[in-house]
Amino acid sequence: MSGVDFQQLVDRQYAPLYRFALSLAKSEADAADLTQQTFFLWASKGEQLRDSSKAKAWLFTTLYREFLNRHRHEVRFPKIELGDVHEEEMSISPNADTFDSATVLQALSEVEEPFRAPLTLFYLQQFTYHEIADVLDVPIGTVMSRLSRGKAQLRERLLSKEEVLGNKVIALQSDRREELHG
Amino acid sequence: MDSREAKFILNAYRAGGQDAADPRFAEALEQVRRDPILRRWFEGAVAFDAAITEKLCATPVPSDLRESILAGAKVSRAPSWKNRWRKWAIAAAVALSATLGVLIWHDARPAPVSGWQLQALDAILSSIARKESHFDLVSRNPADLVKWLRANDAPTGEKLPDSLDKLPSIACKTFFWHGKPVSLICFALPDGRAIHLVMTTASARSDLAIKHAAKAIQQSHWATATWREGDMVYMLALEGSRDELRRYLL
Numbered sequence: 001m002s003g004v005d006f007q008q009l010v011d012r013q014y015a016p017l018y019r020f021a022l023s024l025a026k027s028e029a030d031a032a033d034l035t036q037q038t039f040f041l042w043a044s045k046g047e048q049l050r051d052s053s054k055a056k057a058w059l060f061t062t063l064y065r066e067f068l069n070r071h072r073h074e075v076r077f078p079k080i081e082l083g084d085v086h087e088e089e090m091s092i093s094p095n096a097d098t099f100d101s102a103t104v105l106q107a108l109s110e111v112e113e114p115f116r117a118p119l120t121l122f123y124l125q126q127f128t129y130h131e132i133a134d135v136l137d138v139p140i141g142t143v144m145s146r147l148s149r150g151k152a153q154l155r156e157r158l159l160s161k162e163e164v165l166g167n168k169v170i171a172l173q174s175d176r177r178e179e180l181h182g
Numbered sequence: 183m184d185s186r187e188a189k190f191i192l193n194a195y196r197a198g199g200q201d202a203a204d205p206r207f208a209e210a211l212e213q214v215r216r217d218p219i220l221r222r223w224f225e226g227a228v229a230f231d232a233a234i235t236e237k238l239c240a241t242p243v244p245s246d247l248r249e250s251i252l253a254g255a256k257v258s259r260a261p262s263w264k265n266r267w268r269k270w271a272i273a274a275a276v277a278l279s280a281t282l283g284v285l286i287w288h289d290a291r292p293a294p295v296s297g298w299q300l301q302a303l304d305a306i307l308s309s310i311a312r313k314e315s316h317f318d319l320v321s322r323n324p325a326d327l328v329k330w331l332r333a334n335d336a337p338t339g340e341k342l343p344d345s346l347d348k349l350p351s352i353a354c355k356t357f358f359w360h361g362k363p364v365s366l367i368c369f370a371l372p373d374g375r376a377i378h379l380v381m382t383t384a385s386a387r388s389d390l391a392i393k394h395a396a397k398a399i400q401q402s403h404w405a406t407a408t409w410r411e412g413d414m415v416y417m418l419a420l421e422g423s424r425d426e427l428r429r430y431l432l
Contacts, residue, residue, distance in 0.1 A: 007252060011248070014243070015243045018244075018247060022241065028244065032247050032250075032322065033321055037320045096230050096234050096237065097233050101238070105237075108234075122194070122196065123231070123235045124239065125197075125198050129201075144194050147193045151231075154234070155230070
């Protein structure tokens with residue numbers, strides 16, 4: 001891959017990679033380092049890939065593995081029985097349009113890690129569920145389970161933020177009313 | 183397929199419609215067409231997913247990240263380094279062995295890099311070009327690397343040279359030369375190249391002979407400069423000329 005091709009790859013993928021990293025790492029500095037490290041590894045190893053069409057999957061897979069390696073000793077993944085997943089129905093769905101990017105990202109970062117990675121890859125719309133399974137090295141059924149559970153958790157987190165937002169609005173309105181009448 | 187199973191599958195269906203042709207979704211989508219309650223759920227789910235995608239893709243990316251990646255990757259690919267460095271390192275090693283195996287620094291003529299300096303250059307090579315080892319820590323913030331080195335009792339000066347302190351860093355690495363710890367920090371230059379700072383304590387006689395004033399030497403395509411401050415010895419190296427290197431010695 002020439003320098004021009006590499007630059008094109010960076011131009012195409014650095015932003016979604018960074019956003020994926022940000023959802024995992026929760027810190028802008030860590031996300032930037034993870035993204036940079038991934039391209040660094042690509043430059044030193046990834047270019048050996050003969051099939052350039054797999055570059056994108058390689059980058060996301062490598063970033064995810066780098067993240068897991070860094071947090072191997074810091075994070076204990078919760079033991080979750082994914083073989084017996086029941087979809088959590090949400091009768092109320094938050095209005096996602098009312099939130100800004102930062103709030104959505106915050107809610108996403110609060111989703112449990114095993115669900116967060118497939119969910120972010122799904123929402124970045126870079127990959128099919130097949131490809132997500134390849135990137136995360138899990139079966140397709142597990143990806144679907146994690147997407148179902150992850151979306152349920154995300155809705156839950158957004159609903160709780162919607163309630164906080166709603167309470168603030170109510171509080172502000174009542175304060176104003178007191179001011180007007182007081 | 184009941185509606186519960188259809189929902190389970192459709193949760194993996196991307197709102198942008200890229201998955202419309204996937205046969206795994208066909209039956210579930212057919213179920214959506216037949217079942218008005220399921221259709222309502224699906225429309226809501228697609229709208230929710232589209233909104234989340236829009237918000238997520240609007241998350242700002244650091245403005246300097248692209249340049250930083252390109253600069254760092256250029257160093258790590260270093261196609262021109264790989265062969266030149268190897269040839270040069272081998273030539274340097276041969277030259278060294280020919281000098282009675284003694285590492286001597288002369289004031290009268292440019293001294294070749296040797297000892298821990300050669301080891302440092304090899305560490306750069308092995309981490310970057312030969313891919314035989316990894317950096318210990320990757321960070322764009324030099325302060326992070328210095329902090330990590332200090333926390334791991336690796337040699338670091340009181341402060342980084344002012345000219346380097348303003349550059350984004352790439353990574354750091356530590357190694358031992360004859361039982362003596364040596365630290366290496368790589369920085370990204372604005373033009374995409376890298377500059378490397380090597381630090382160790384002056385213990386050997388050859389180290390103590392190093393002057394306070396930096397001495398720059400040109401060896402093939404590389405320029406290196408070595409100087410001493412108290413009990414610390416520094417070496418700065420870049421692929422370029424001595425004049426270019428001197429800009430970072432101020």
